[in-house]
Amino acid sequence: MNPTRWTRGNDLQLLENGEEFFPRVFEAIAGAREEVVLETFILFEDKVGLDLHAALLAAARRGVQVDVTIDGFGSPDLSERFVGTLCEAGVRVHVFDPGLRLFGWRTNMLRRMHRKIVVVDAQLAFVGGINYSADHLMDYGPQAKQDYAVQIRGPLVGDIHRFVHAMLAEGTRRQQGVRRWFRHRPLLRKRARALPPAGDAQAMLVTRDNVRHPNDIERYYRLAIRAARERVTIANAYFFPGYRLIRELRRAAGRGVQVRLILQGEPDMPIVTMAARMLYHHLVHAGVEVYEYCERPLHGKVALVDDQWATVGSSNLDPLSLALNLEANVLIHDRAFNRTLRARLDHLVDTACRPIDRDTIGEPTRWQLLRSFVVFHVLRRYPSWLGSLPRHQPQLEPAGPPQVREAAP
Structure with a gap:
């Protein structure tokens, strides 16, 4: 799914660097009531990653449905404890193409999941280039990165929400135990309702894939x-x-x-x-x-x-x-x-x-x-x-034991 259509009535705020981006995202997750869906290329187990970890744990423990997708090449070194505690709390952690190591070398360099998207309660979204790592903060030093993201409210969030769920469904449909969960969609349909205008901007989500x-x-x-x-x-x-x-x-x-x-x-x-x-x-x-x-x-x-x-x-x-x-x-x-x-x-x-x-x-x-x-x-x-190179289908693998939840009747 690629919802390439202009939508009116959006409010968009530019966020520069981690100093503006991370507090907004963590605040949004802290206020989530129903759902958090997060995709990122890089998640490091540093101070930024640990703050995100804490926010996701707290959300899952209060009953929020949390899905996190990380890239197997960009985020290869998360500890078992880091991932395990998320899974134990009910967070579904998905890894895009984890790949194998050959004599210590990673073999999964091409066709990565490079998106950085967050959707909270199907009401608020973030899209940009900022990963969850301390090198996006100025106090990291001379190698701190200059980067941007955008915070979105309004009808475009509905398009982004449908997109991330379509990617989850496509990427995990072959996993044992997940098929049944994706057949129960009344709650998702309710969340995907048309959103009222929040501003004056026209905007559109544009994605690229290999298919x-x-x-x-x-x-x-x-x-x-x-x-x-x-x-x-x-x-x-x-x-x-x-x-x-x-x-x-x-x-x-x-x-x-x-x-x-x-x-x-x-x-x-x-x-x-x-x-x-x-x-x-x-x-x-x-x-x-x-x-x-x-x-x-x-x-x-x-x-x-x-x-x-x-x-x-x-x-x-x-x-x-x-x-x-x-x-x-x-x-x-x-x-x-x-x-x-x-x-x-x-x-x-x-x-x-x-x-x-x-x-x-x-x-x-x-x-x-x-x-x-x-x-x-x-x-x-x-x-x-x-x-002409071999093409990846969007394939996700669960990190830790599969987390299967029945939808509310």
Whole structure:
């Protein structure tokens, strides 16, 4: 299920970094009365993970139905005690493709569950790029990540709620004992009722998977850039997109649109910056403004176009996110939200970024031109190459003993 439809009447609030995100999520879980559904790529057993653990335990112990889905590659080292106490309290912990280790090496690197979604009581949702780990807090030090999420109230929450339950049903339908639980759906149908307006924003959940919606997020990016008349600003941690998206950026700059890219200057993985820099000549010489964020690692996946369109989510603009991982972004049509996001990104550019211009990159050598030419044209073809790899169906495995609850009569 991929509910790609615009809904009106939503209230959306931008949350920057763990300092804004974690208190909102933990407060929402603490106030949950019926249900918490949480998906995340990374859950570490550090101070943030332990705070989340405590909030989920407390919710389950007061009778809230709690489902937590973690990725087997992103969250491989949770202790038996951490997971076991959740299961004992009634939390259903699902692991996406745990994978096997071969001589100590993890074999499940490709096609990850990279979404970060929370839905509480089918009334409040969070979508973004922030994982549950202490490196999303400023007190972590120079390697603390810069990132964003969005808090959502209104009819869009109903779409997100239906999506996460469809993914749970699809991923767990083969588990022993879970089939019976998913046949009892009167409570879920009640929760999925249409929600009243909570604001003025139009918004839409867009996801990518490896079966029905392999290109949706990239396609909406390209459509928005193609329609741009004044500005395009993209802040993205891992930037190595396909040829068509680069072409749209170059064309937009060519017709006078201000196109700005905010990329990593202090990367958490050096290969990421090395790959992005191979594209700088093509971008800068086409009129695209490139900035490297140098204060700390950039982990954000946000963008805005003109004065109304924006997106916040989990999807990077690289081969993993655009052609392999399971991702989720929220698209937003709202001037107030766009204005808030633009102010935050302008602040990054003004205070913590270095511009990459023709003087910075200099005149390319023949080797650089050849390398860039090869990379540029490989970008045209990698989606079809990666798409030919074996594809994961959404498969979840329970962590700990299966937790089976009968629905209330």
